[in-house]
Amino acid sequence: MENLQALLQGFVVLFTFENIGATVLGAVLGLIVGAMPGIGSLAGVALLLPLTYKFNPTTAIIMLGALYYANMYGGAFSAILLNIPGDGPAVVTLLDGYPMATKKGRPGQALLTSNIASFIGGAVGILILTFMGPLLADIGLKFGPAEMAVLLLLTMTSIGWLMGENPVKGLILTMAGIMLASMGMDTLSGSPRYDFGNMYLLGGIPFTAFVIGTVGFSQVIRLMEERAIKSEAITDKLTLRGSMVTWHDFTRMFMPSVRAGVIGTFVGVLPGAGATSASFIGYAAQKPFKNEEPLGTGAIEGLAACESANNAAAAGAFAPLLALGIPGSGTGAVLLGGLMMWGLNPGPLLFQNEPEFAWGLIASLFLANIITLVISWGVIPFLIKILSVPTKLLIPIVTVVCFVGSYSTDNSMYAVLVMVISGVVGYILQKANYSTAPLLLSFVLAPLLESNMRKAFIISQGKLDIFFSSGIATTFSVLLILFLLFPLVRWILIKARLLKVKSKKIS
Amino acid sequence: MKKHVLIATFVLLIALAAPLFAQAGAEVSSTGFVPSKEIEWIVTSSPGGGSDIFTRKISDIMVRENLVSGQTFLVNNKTDGGGEVGRLTVSRVAAGKLADHTLLTFNSGDHGPMLKNTDNRIENFTPLAVMAVDKQLLYIGEYAKYKTFAEVIDAVKAGKNVVIAGSKGDDILTYEHLVAELGFTQNQISFITNDATSAAITSVLGGHVDIVMSKPAAADQYVAAGKLTPILALSNSRFTGNLASAPTLSEVGPYKNVENPIWRGVVGPKAMSAEAAKYWSDALKAVSDSTAWATEYIDKYKLVSEFRDYVAAKAYMEQFQVEYLKSIGKTK
Structure with missing residues (x-):
């Protein structure tokens, strides 16, 4: 009850002209930034942060919160329509989203499914955050290195069914993903690995560029090869009404979204996990449940589960940030930096010292969730027009998107080089009937798994019993x-x- | 029809957002170098850690005391490759406007690993100032098995293993000094390196690790909230304020005190112009002289203020480099 009152107080703070304006602006910018490949929420928040120094802190965090939040919606767009993930979490989205949009010819429904699932996941996450915020943060703390390591191993078992029909090929790519992820500075001992004396390799393989290349650029190459074959362009008039989901679709997506929402919220709270891991875990957790079509072939359940999980994680990540001053993800870290810049002391005392600020932010997430749903619903008819662009135009456009996207992650040509190379390799792999999903999954999870597992073994002096402690x-x-x-x-x-x-x- | 709705929505959006940007505006001065765009300040540790607080406090004071003619700072936490990528990026910024508007937080904990792991040297930067000297303490969390450092020593002697979590760079060095002074092996007291002190504190708050090493700044909030308690001052004398309860090592037992002072400084790219270097050095001096710096940083986080301008800082960092390289057996 106390929380509810505080939340109402938060809404009072929120409903000023400036704060609502900030929420809307944040939501719109978030959608745009999220939809652009390569510029994820991290870059979006970092870019906008200096703009907000002159606002009052509550307005500023409301805007950044809305931006962070809306980002999770936007990231799915290019994944579904172009098979290019806009950000990390969208890597999972494309597994089912792209087949649904193209092979099944239901792009509008795929986008709408992702929007509705995002909304449900976000709503679940924000509700949990409202009523259990500080408690949630404490649960997050209970996850030490050992707990994280086993949870990640559990998630990695899902690679097993992403491998497709050939387990040997799947295993090879899983191993390759782990090896690629281990390049760069070893964060525990500070010694360089596989750097071959090169400064850039010391920084490791940049995630976004790698993903854009393996999935997106490899597809451009394939399109170039197939351009002579006339594609069955989608000629139906794509309208808002034509992209409505049926009641049956909705019942298929509802339960997976709620379930993944709860899971995603908890993953978002865990130290160092974040939306990408949440997406994977939410998707993996959907596997044992009833799915009308197998996951990975354009199943609504799969698309809903991962989209819901990543939005819920974005909400969950605010719990440790607000309650303890601990960033749960890279974006959380930048937001934390913002808090300090505005003269607030994030940490265990924030809810007591600055209730107006903390609850205003939570209230704004509610509003941002609704606003983003409405806006992204409205842009669907414009977005799906992309699919009727002829291949000869699509190739140069997507190429530009790939280059700009990989360059803008950290403004370096090194990332572009990584993108091109992984694009070529990804193309060859696909030609040889390798599925790249295991490669991406192990690449994302391996660094987290490694650091947690090694920390666990340092604590236990190498004994395995820590995993049952x-x-x-x-x-x-x-x-x-x-x-x-x-x-x-x-x-x-x-x-x-x-x-x-x-x-x-x-x- | 739909288009009109869209345009109307867009106009409404801009109208709503306009008041947010109303306060922008810059002052212009006419002599020498003056910042004319936003300043990018790179920190090679995560937000919430000591280096990050240091950076944000300085940039905050510079903006408040109007030392940067109305420009803003863009603090960029670049932690890739243990910070080496961020340092390399700054060292390679080409001469021009960007070079004069790029700063890098640089302390002994950054300098040491850079010398050890890479060929990047202080000659590739323009030292601007040394601001202060920092030291560490050991803290326990609420679920700690051992309540004092004497108990920790007894436990290790009784065959138990103790784990300390900390940050990279200088924390590792201090840990090595501590273990050597105690006469234990690195298996008896082991160390977990984290990307920043904030991550190390998380693991202690959850009760997964016994002890955390931190400088006063990063642990301040948690000490105030009663979540962390200091048990050992890694210093030649006790700290003051709410850290005064922690004894030094010589008070705990027949040991010498362990102190590994960390200097905190600021550098720019090698290509920074001489006028800009002078400007930043003066601005940092003004920060160092301000009362805000004394009360909100030095006193609050228990550092020792020790300002060196760009000429003195250059000599100081070069001296550090020579000694450090010698200590790890590298010739250059």
């Missing part, structure tokens, strides 16, 4: 073992049943 760690470890043994157990059960049937027949 707490309730959380034990639960995840047991789950992990069950997951790994599941195929074997199923095989034994089937054999046993066959034997029974046989013996019955004989008797």
Whole structure:
């Protein structure tokens, strides 16, 4: 009840001309920034931060909060329409979003599904944040290196079913992803790895450029090869009404969205995890549930789960940030920097000392969620026109997007080089029937897994029992073992049943 | 029809946002170098850590005391490659407007690893100032197994293993000094390197690690809220204020005090013009002389103020480089 009152107070703070203006502006900018590949929420917030120095802190954080939040909507657009992820979390979106938009010919529905799922996930996340904010932050703290390591291992088991029909190829790419991710400075010992004396390699492979190349640029090359073949251009008039989801679609996406929303919120709270991991975990968690189509072939459930999870994570990330002054992600870190710049002391005392600020921010997330849904719904008819652009025009446009996107991540030609090389390699891999999903998944998760696992082993002096040292760690470890043994157990059960049937027949 | 709605929405948006930008405006001075665009200030640690607080405090004071003619700072936390990428980027900025508007936070904890792991040297930068000297303490969290440092020493002697979490760079060096002075091995007391002190504090708050090493600034909030308690001052004398309860090592047992002073400074790209270097050195001097700096930074976070201008800072950093390279057995 107390929280509800505080939240109402937050709405009172929010409903001034400037603050609502800031929310709308933040939401619009967030959508734009999110839709542009390469410029994720991190860059968006960092770019806008200096602009806000002259605002009062509450207005400033409201704007940045809305921007961060709307970003998660925008990132999905290019993933669904062009197969180029706008940001990290969208890597998962394209697994189902792109097939749904192209192979199934339902681009409008795919975009709308992603919007509605984002809205549901965000709403779940913000509600949890409102009622359990500080408690949530404490739960996040319970996740030490050991707990994080097992959770990440559990997530990585989902690589197993992303591999497609050839497990050997999948394993090779998983290993390659882990090796690529280990390039650069070893953060624990400070020693360089695979840097070959090159300063840039010391910084490792930049994630965004790598992803844009492997998924997006490789596709440009494929398009160039296939341009002679006349593509079945979508000639139907794409309207707002034509892109409505059916009631059946909605029932398919609702439960996955709610579930992934809860999961995503908790992942967002975990130290160092963030929206990308949340997306993967939410998607992986959808697998055991009933899906009308297999995930990865354009299933609404899969698209809804990952989109919902990443928006929920964006909300969840505010819990440790506000309650403890701990950034849960890179973007959270920049926001934290902003707090200090405005003269606020983020940390355990923020909710007590600056309730107006903290609750104003939470209230603005509610508003931003609604505004972003409305705006992004409105732009769908314009966005899906991209699909009717002829291939000969699409190739140069997407090429430019790939170059600009990789360059703008950290303003370096090195990133562009990485993008081009990984594009060529990605193209060759696809030609040889390798699915690149395991490569991307292991590349994203390996650095987190490595640092947490090594920290856990330092704490335990190399003993494995640390993975059973707490309730959380034990639960995840047991789950992990069950997951790994599941195929074997199923095989034994089937054999046993066959034997029974046989013996019955004989008797 | 739809287009009109769109245009109307857009106009409304701009109208709503306009008051937000109303306060911008700059003053212009006519002599020598004056900042004429926003200043990019690179920090090679994550937000919330000591270097970050240092940077934001200086830029904040510069804006408040009107030392940058109305321009703003864009603080950029570039932590890739243990900070080496950020340092390399700054060292390579080409001469011109950008070089005169780029700053880099640079302390002994940055300088050491740079010399150890790369070929980048202080000659590739323009030293601007040394501002202060910082020291560390060890803290425990609420769930700590050991309540004092004497208990920690007894536990290690009894065969237990203790883990200290800290940041990179100078924290590792201080840890190595501490373990050597105590006569233990690095397996008995091990160290977990984090990207910034804030991450190390997280692991102690969750009870996953016994002890955290931090400079007073990054731990300040948590000490005030009762979440962290200082148990050992890594200094030749005790700290003051709410850190006064922590003894030095010689008070705990028959050991010498461990102190590894960290200097905190600011540098620019090598290509920075001489006028700009003079300008920034003077501006940093003005910050160092301000009462805001004394009360909001030096006293609050218990540092020792020690200003060196761009000429003195250059000599100081070069001296550090020569000694450090010698200590790790590198010739240049």
